[in-house]
Amino acid sequence: MEKQESMHSFSRRSFIKGAAALGAAGALAGCSAQGSNLAETGGPVPETKIFAGACRSQCANGCYVNVHVRDGQVVRTTAGKFDDGPEFNRICPKGLSLPARVYSSERLQYPMRRIGERGEGKFERISWDEAIKEITDKWKGYIEEYGPTSIAFFLGSGNTGTLGGPAPEGSIMARLLNVMGTSRVLPDRDIATPMSHTYMFGPGAHGHRAADTVNGDHFIIWAGDTAVSEKQRTHFFLEARDRGADLIVIDIAYRTMAGKADKFIPVHPATDGALALGIIHEVLEQGWEATEFLREFTEAPFLIKDDGKFLRMSDLGVAPTTTTDAQGKETTVDPWVVWDEDTQTAMPYTEATKPALGDVPDINGFHVRTEMDMIREAAEPWTLERASEVTGTSIEDIKYLAHLYTQEGNVMTDMKYGLNHYNNGMYTSKCINSLLLITGQMCFPGRGMYTGEGNFGEGNTQATISMPSASGEKPRGVGATLNWTDFCNIVQTGKKMGKDFPIKSFYAVCTNIVSNQTEQNETIKALKAIEFIVIQEMTMNDTSLYADILLPACHWFETSDLRVRYYGNPYLLWNEKAVEPLYESKPDADIYRLIADAMGYGDFFQFTDDEYLNVLLSTPWGKAHGVTIDKIREKNYLRCEVSGPVAHPNGEFYTPSKRASFYREDPKPDYMMGQELDIEKEKFTLFWEPAREADLDNPIREKYPFSVCCEHMRTRTHTQWYDVDYMKEFEKQPVCRINPEDAAELGIKEGDTIRLYNDRGSVTLLATINPGEQRKALHCPRSFLTREHIDGDLATTTFNDYNQACRNQSYFDCAVAIEKL
Incomplete structure (x- = not known):
């Protein structure tokens, strides 16, 4: 086909008004004019x-969503209803405004090449044929010269x-x-708190369900x-409060949830x-302290020798035995001693x-102390x-929390990712985990x-x-797993841990790394150093601008898929295809298959969607x-409560000892980049040190x-929904919330421009008092694109x-x- 050249160019200062300013002209290449697909019709209203x-x-x-379609177009969304309770x-407003994302002026319409x-x-x-050929030709060359x-x-x-999504590890992209x-490059988001749970409680689900x-x-x-x-x-929290339960919020600022609580307890960042x-x-x-809970359900009585190792029965002359674990692997059995x-x-x-929690005499010549001794120390x-x-935090509030956790009944703690x-x-998360164990507020x-x-x-x-594959060949497996910072370093140096590691091409899908990863300037520096970049996206977000080849993915409502992983509700949700994909956009999964076929791996994808999903569900x-x-x-959803309402029922944890752990004798870092490692920090759960920069x-x-707390916005999920203009009526542009006394000292008034x-x-951005x-301490919404800021980007700081x-x-x-401007 004949190539049609179109370009867009804009500055960070000029592009603030969004899609409304673009109008019918469609100022972004490959983006639609908002409303161009919503022509008026006469006559009777279609079904x-x-x-x-x-x-x-x-x-x-x-959330489960009803997608209302009239005359082949999405006209609105409403809350879906489950038949087993409300x-x-x-x-939320984001779910209600999803039709505006379907018909966004920022939608990518066709494949594009950077010029x-x-x-x-x-x-x-x-064309799609040109795009896929260019991608796979380059990849074949890179694989031949540098390896996959x-x-x-x-x-x-x-x-x-x-x-279609890359997030579930079993996706077609994976x-x-x-x-x-x-x-494979990991985003390294939200790792620390879940890792603390895994270290102390073992791998698995650690939270009670809403029913409790x-x-x-x-x-x-x-x-x-x-x-x-x-x-x-x-x-669930508000209903519990209305029933008479106390609702307490511990936070670094008085925000929406604090305003709904019975008590707000401030704490420094x-x-x-x-x-x-x-x-x-x-x-x-x-x-x-919950003495019996600690004895029975935790490793608090376990004994630690002076060399930092657990005292085991082999130290007392009892030879270890062997057994077979659940995976059929032979393991050594050398029980811990109390x-x-x-x-x-x-x-x-x-x-x-x-089992004793302290004051243990020397045993067979070994001086020992319990984990509980270490807790007290x-x-x-x-x-x-x-x-x-x-x-x-005031002394009175600290006393209040100590009394609450131990003397006033059942306490449920919702540890957030702040x-x-x-x-x-x-370290912070492990200390709070330890508090729950020491007070017996688990299980x-x-x-x-x-x-x-x-x-x-x-x-x-x-x-x-x-x-x-269809011919019986096994996948070779991921060639290398890189954390994000490691990846950025490798791109610049061509080496990993001193060894050659060339990265020639980068492929990103369903993500906006330029806005959502830390230290934006380093992200951009890495993207500019990579030879060939492919971005598969729905809109022209910040990351799309750095593509060599842009592939337009369709909206969720334009294809069928299964939503499996989620924390907000206990359902598997079937997402029906409601409308045809707009323009030349394609479902993410179809794009993966096109690439696989062109790379010569089509034999590995000879399955239907249903066949693939049934394997995933097995x-x-x-x-x-x-x-x-x-x-x-059958219903487009299925309730799947794989655990009861109470996590760790009867005090059984997922650790080797089946008890919650306060100590690891041989901890390993989550990643290795040649960093210096003080291993003593990682052994004991009650270690804490100040933050790197937030510490006063x-x-x-x-x-x-x-x-600066770069907080979530109520109108966006990360940078998704940036393209919905009427949501900007609620959160119009980037702001910085500042304490009145700090503002007065700096001569800053409401609405001033500050840097x-x-x-x-x-x-x-603009100051708000x-x-x-x-x-x-400042709060700034973190979900704006670079071009929505007056200048710069919060992510650069x-x-x-x-x-x-911990990566x-x-x-x-x-x-x-x-600086006031």
Whole structure:
């Protein structure tokens, strides 16, 4: 076909008004004019059909949506209704505005090739055949010269469909990179808090389900604004409050959820771990610890030798035995030892009737101490006075929390990911986990963490990615797994851990890394250094501008898919195809297949969508309950509660000992990039250290006195919905919320233009005065595109370095200075 050249170019300052300014001209190449598909019609109103849909952004709500279609066009959405109760029948403004995303002026209409400088935003239209041939020709050349790991796939989370989305590990995209043997780049988002749970409780679901909220006497929401970011769950807390339960919010600012609580407890940014230590100190000081819980359900009685190793029966002359684990692997059995107070002897922990929590004598020449001894030692310095000084939380509030957790009945704690977004996030989370164990607030009705619905998970992902081809050939597997910071370094140096590691091509889908990864300037630097970039997207977001080839993906309502993984409700949801894909856009899964065929791997994709989904659904729970895609389609949803309402019932955890752990004798870092490692920090759960930049006492705060919380917006999920103009009536443009006293000192008034800056970058936005902010702490919505800012981008001010053992993006651990413009 004849090539049709069209270009777009814009500055960060000029592109603020969005799609309304583009109008019918369609100023972005390959983007539609909003409303061009909504022509008026005369005569009788056509019949409206309703299709089942799912809101598939990664906001942890995953709502069931009715998609109303009239005359082949989506006209509105409403909340879907489950027939087994109304508690999960929810829809938010984002779900209600999804038709505007379908008909967004930012929709990519056809494949395009870059013709300007990378990031400049100049493209020409090409055909699908041209696009796929150019991609696969280059990839074949790279594989031949540099090997398959020279191609890197980025797995984002902007589409949680199973077939089309990269987020579930069993998606067709995941299979493609396993078949090709390419590199896989991890986003490294939200790792620290879940990792703390895994280290202490073992792998698995650790939160109680909504059904158990009726048993809670007190609910603590720690470090999050649930009413904004997790609307599907919020009503459970409010209903509990209305029944007479106490609702307490611990946060760094007085925000929406705090306004709905019975009590708000402020804490300085990134000091929640110190607050937990102060509470634990008071609990131990008063003798309020849950002694029997600690004896029976945790490793608190386990004995540690002076060399840092557990005392085991082999140390007492009992030879280890062997057994076979659940995977059929032979393992060594060498039981942990405790001191039994009833018999005054050392014995395997499984045989003791009253394991001691302290004051254990030397055993067979070994000086030992219990994990509980270590807990007392770690908490000792955290007096009420010190904890209050570090956290800014009053002594009275620390005492209140200690009393609440131990003397006032059942406490449910909702640990939010605000804890997760600092460089010390894993240490903070482990301290709060320890608080729940020490006070016995886990494992029983009304006592535990509430983290959402434990449902189907991601399915039998290993089976889907490892299925042999039609001719019996096995996929070669992922060639390399790279964390994000490692990837950025490798792109610049061509080396990994001192060895050659060329990366020639980068493929990203369902993600906007330029806006959503930390330290934006480093992201752009990496993108500019890569030879060939393919972006598969629905809109012209910040990352799309850096593509060499742009592939237009269709909207969720324009294809069928299964939404599996979600935390907000316990259902598998079938997303029916409601309308035909607009323009030349294609379903994500179809694009993966086109690439696979052109690469010569079509034999690995000789299955129907239903066949693939049935393999994914073949988990042990799925098999036991006869779950198939046909069964899901009977109602377009299927409730799948793979666990009971209480996590860790009867005190059984998923660790090797079946107990919750406070200590790891041989911890391993989550990633290796040649970093220096102080392993002692990782052994014990009650270790805590200040954040890198958010800490008020860090010397960097003399130059950059303010910390910034880059918070979620109620009208967007990450940067999705940036293209919905009428949502901007609620959150029009980037702002910075600042304490009135700080503003007065700087001569800043409401609506002033200010610049936040540090040595990494800067952003210019409008000031809004908010007495709910703490002194020297700012809140800025983080979901705006670069071009929506007056200048710069909030993402340029954050840093890309990781905690020594945890590959976690630290969005909030950021210090800046303020300049009034």
